Amino acid sequence: MTAIRRLAARLRSACLAILAPADRAMNRLFGHEGNPLYHSGVVVVTLLIVLLLTGVYLLIFYRIGDPHGSVTRITGQTFTGGWIRALHRYASDVAVVAIAVHAFRLFAQNRSWGPRALAWVTGLILLFVLLISGWTGYVMVWDVQAQLLAVEGARWLDVLPIFSEPIGRAFVGEAEIPAAFFFLNLFAHIALPIGMFIVLWLHVSRLARPVLSPPRRLLYGVLGLLLLISVAWPIGMEPVADPLRLPERAVLDVFYTFWLPVTRLMPAWTVWVAGLGLSGVALLAPVWSRPVAEEVREPSWVNPRLCTGCEQCYQDCPYEAIAMLERTDRAGHFYGHVDPAVCVSCGICAGSCAPMGVGPPGMTGRDQLERVEEWLEHMKPGPDQVVLVACEHGAAGAAATAESLSTRPLSEVAAVTVRDAEAAARGAMRALDAAPTAAVFGQPLVFTVPCAGNLHTSVVEYIVRAGAGAALVVACPPRDCWNREGPKWLIERMYENREAELKARVDRRRVRVVNAAPGEERRVRAEIAALGEELARMEAAEAEEGIRIDTICELDESGQPIEAGP
């Protein structure tokens, strides 16, 4: 299994090598708010609603006694039917693409295993149900493509020893196709999408505060484009199916019937073997794509001695992995408890804990402080320098990590060497093209963190109080946090006093946050330039000696952190 997992890691890297430039290109074109690759999952929900609404309209005019004729009449309606039918078709096509992109993205980003297995499996079920539903939709039209699909489906089913009579005989032309067939087909076409909404609920059931709609800009963009193409290029009608004619040519929808030219040449049982085999491999991805044991980050852990029961980590956890349990030593008081089966080790809780008592091993606020302390000692940022606190998936962090000499993510390296840190800074600066700004003021430095969402505000405080000109946190776009909700909580902790907030004693003029994905280096550059100009007008930053960051929130009578534990 280890060999398979190492192979899966290579495959994942290859996928990421495709995804990252695609993301960068989309970010450059549409900005992160409009990047359809980021929002592929929620775009599907929008499309399902479009399908539901247009489907209801089509259903009103569809007749099971005259399938082809009724669809022809719908298509010929002067003002509505034509484009509504096209919109129904195009939305279903884009839904398939969006699901495929979503699955590809999650696999590439190492999010297809562990506690995310349920989402992975239900996502594949959604895709499967959508494809079957599409199949029934095409059969409803009863044109040549429908005939091919119906005959092919019957051929597959007839090798299963479960039907008393071969289904294929219904389509040989011996008798008229019974209306019951079209009724059953219509029933499946309606029932399956309804079932999809139930699976969708399961799909997001492990997420706290699931977001199901894309940003407005993207929403309007997708709907507008679909509407435009539906009006400009509506779907026509193909000849009616005739069982007593051999079809010479048909028009296929690549998104739903791409397999037809291949499977028609295969014996039915091999289609089953191939289909079940591929489905099995995809469904078992949570098993084979799980990284080898030494690369799996341990789940978060709450230190009950430090936990004050404030519930902030419980509220912030994007996966509802933290529960508040009653203390056994003090009735009426609670402490946080992480369910390791649900925790994805994102470390968002580490940023939410004022006393720094929670987080995956090596990522708690205390661990972050140790790292930044060591880093500051090596790098010694001056009053004219901006320190980029860069999420390793964001615009600056990705470049820094790529350039780093370390074989592991910089944020996971306990002791950052000067050589490594300098190489990382060079990489980020090259990507940001920050040389012109560096000429005006000092060369920016880069401190990489695994996720801006688990960045403890004390790290920013430490950097500013240690004498750096300013700290610029470069976070991922709010809707593309690899760990969900990280940038959202970061902003609230920095600006809106969300626990654990940036303390009032920190000079606010020297702190900024920018959301920028790879491909949006321009944003970071602009922020660095703006910050540099402000620094030039400000008095020089002074380094404090003997900085002491409060790490204990509540002490008992003897001055010790509150003891706790189940």
Added chain:
Amino acid sequence: MTRDPGAPSVRNPLLIALAVGTALLAAFAVAALTRVPYTVGDGDLAAVRLTWRMAGQAIEDCRTPSEEELAARPAHMRQTEVCESHVPPYRLRVQVDGETIEDILVLAGGAHEDNPIYVYSELRVAPGPHELSVVFAQEEQADGGAGDSMPADRLELHDAIDLAPGQVALVTYDREARTLVRR
């Protein structure tokens, strides 16, 4: 200290044009890929499609159970005669212009081969006039011969056909006439 303004990064008119162009191209690609012409490749041929369902003539094997067998059974299951029946296989032979293009055994349905027989076979032939000959006959003679009330043990069709490209000649079973017919 300011928040991320979240302003779109697309401000350059060239980038805006490129973004709009990309979006339109994507929409066009979706619309084009939903209607890809596919040559099925069957239209320049014709076909003879043989399809019918019929109850085959069954063979019944009856025997008298031994005393020990009967004694081992509950009282209500002690039948003096035990009969099992099955439909022997039929052979389907199709000739076009004297050339055999299909020669297969057709088994009755069900695990015990005692269910109706389903025939389904589609044979490609060149368009034009042909002499078609279909023989569907039981391999093993069943009991009782082929009386009026018994299912047929041999069906035949000999016909001249003239097929246009893409046309399907359907050969099926007429239950009333108890013979193969062409439609």
